[in-house]
Amino acid sequence: MQNMEKAMYKIVYTGATGEIVEKKSRFIAHVYPISSEEDALQHIERIKKEYWDARHNCFAYVIGPNQELQRFSDDGEPSGTAGKPILEVLLGEDIHNVLVIVTRYFGGTLLGTGGLVRAYSGATKIGLEACVITERCEGKKVSVKTDYNGLGKLHYIVEKMQISILDTIYTDSVEVILIVPVWQERELEKKITEATAGKANLETIDDVQFIKLGKEVKVVS
Numbered sequence: 001m002q003n004m005e006k007a008m009y010k011i012v013y014t015g016a017t018g019e020i021v022e023k024k025s026r027f028i029a030h031v032y033p034i035s036s037e038e039d040a041l042q043h044i045e046r047i048k049k050e051y052w053d054a055r056h057n058c059f060a061y062v063i064g065p066n067q068e069l070q071r072f073s074d075d076g077e078p079s080g081t082a083g084k085p086i087l088e089v090l091l092g093e094d095i096h097n098v099l100v101i102v103t104r105y106f107g108g109t110l111l112g113t114g115g116l117v118r119a120y121s122g123a124t125k126i127g128l129e130a131c132v133i134t135e136r137c138e139g140k141k142v143s144v145k146t147d148y149n150g151l152g153k154l155h156y157i158v159e160k161m162q163i164s165i166l167d168t169i170y171t172d173s174v175e176v177i178l179i180v181p182v183w184q185e186r187e188l189e190k191k192i193t194e195a196t197a198g199k200a201n202l203e204t205i206d207d208v209q210f211i212k213l214g215k216e217v218k219v220v221s
Contacts, residue, residue, distance in 0.1 A: 007137060007138040007181065007183060008135050008136070008137045008181065009065050009094075009096045009135065009136055010093070010094055010095050010096060010133060010134070010135055010136075011033060011095065011096055011097050011098065011133070011134060011135070011136045012031060012032070012033040012095060012097070012098045012128075012131045012132070012133055013033065013131075013132045013133065013134045013211060014131060014132035015030070015031045015032045015033055015131055016031055016127060016130035016131045016132075017029060017030050017031070017127060017130065018031075018123060018126030018127035018128075018129065018130045019123065019126065020119065020122050020123050020126055021107075022107075022111060022115065022118075022119045022122075023109040023111060023115075024108060024109060025104060025105060025107035025109070025111065025119070026103075026105040027102055027103070027104050027119050027120065027122070027123035028051075028102065028103040028104075028105075028123070029100055029101070029102045029123040029124050029127030030043075030047055030100070030101045030102075030103070031098065031099070031100050031127040031128060031130070031131050032100075032101075033097060033098060034061060034097055034098065034099045035063075035097060037061075037063065037071070039099070040059075040061045040063070040071070040099045043099055043101065044057070044059055044099070047103065051103045053105075054103045054104060054105050055076075055105060056074075056075045056076050056077055056082065056103070056104040056106075057075050057101055057102075057103050057104075058072075058074055058075045058077060058082035058083050058086065058101070058102050058104070058120060059071075059072065059073050059075070059083060059086065059099065059100060059101040059102070060072035060073075060083050060084070060086035060087035060090060060099075060100055061090075061098065061099035061100070062087070062091065062095070062096060062097070062098060063096070063097055064096065064097070065096065067091065067096055070091075072084055072086060072087045077104075077120075078113060078116065080113075080117075081113055081116035081117050082102065082116060082120045085116075085120045085121040085124070086100050086102060086120055086124045088121070089121050089125055089128070090124070093128060095128070095133065096136075097136075100124050100128075102123045102124060104119075132213075134211045134212060134213060135211065135212060136209060136210075137181050137182075137209070137211070137212075138181070138182045138207070138208075138209060139179050139181050139207075139208050139209070139210050140180045140182060140185050140204050140205075140207060141166070141177065141178070141179060141180075141204070141205040141206045141208050141219075142177070142178045142180050142185070142188075142202060142203065142205065143175055143176070143177055143178075143202070143203045143204075143205055144175070144176045144178060144192060144200055144201070145173055145175045145176075145200065145201040145203075146173065146176075146192075146196055146199065146200040146201070147173050147174070147199065148173070148174060150174075150195070150196040150199060150200050151174050151176075153192075153196060154176060154195075154196075154200065156195075157188070157191045157195060158176075158188075161184060161187070161188060161191075163178055163179070163181075163188065164178065164179045164215075164216075164217040165177070165178055166179055166217070177205070179208065179210050179219070185204075188202075189202050
């Protein structure tokens with residue numbers, strides 16, 4: 001399980017915004033997928049310029065397969081009431097490579113420590129709910145060559161294991177190109193070998209990172 005967790009983790013594929021209002025204060029959450037700290041800082045700077053008239057632009061971000069880089073800022077709110085609650089939502093949802101900036105327009109009424117924590121956490125959750133969230137996986141691009149008698153068996157195995165087919169090439173034999181999560185590679189090879197009595201030929205073409213969007217697979221850098 002530990003190896004699987006390192007090889008697969010949740011990410012934001014498409015960012016979004018979400019807003020809540022608490023006692024006339026507006027809390028606008030901006031959610032961005034990021035790949036580096038530089039990405040995060042550029043988004044933060046842009047939001048601060050765009051929402052220059054807001055009272056606060058608080059943020060948190062996490063980067064890495066193990067969420068090894070974590071940063072947050074209260075941007076003038078009482079310590080621990082803004083940036084850390086945003087971060088705790090991201091860690092609680094186990095999302096990686098993501099930045100959330102929550103912009104606050106003050107409504108004239110103090111919310112207190114507990115009210116601020118609930119507001120920043122709530123805005124973050126609303127923002128995440130509006131996003132497209134998926135999983136980034138380590139995988140292998142695999143070629144399987146078989147005769148036409150073995151194709152049906154191959155399709156059955158692939159469907160049962162929920163492995164994605166990238167391409168199928170028909171000649172005097174059949175070549176099927178698959179994207180296989182690293183933790184399923186050995187199991188797939190064993191099942192195909194047994195089902196075809198060793199007649200199918202499996203070859204690893206490349207190591208890849210991929211994400212699943214519904215039934216589609218997208219290879220990413």
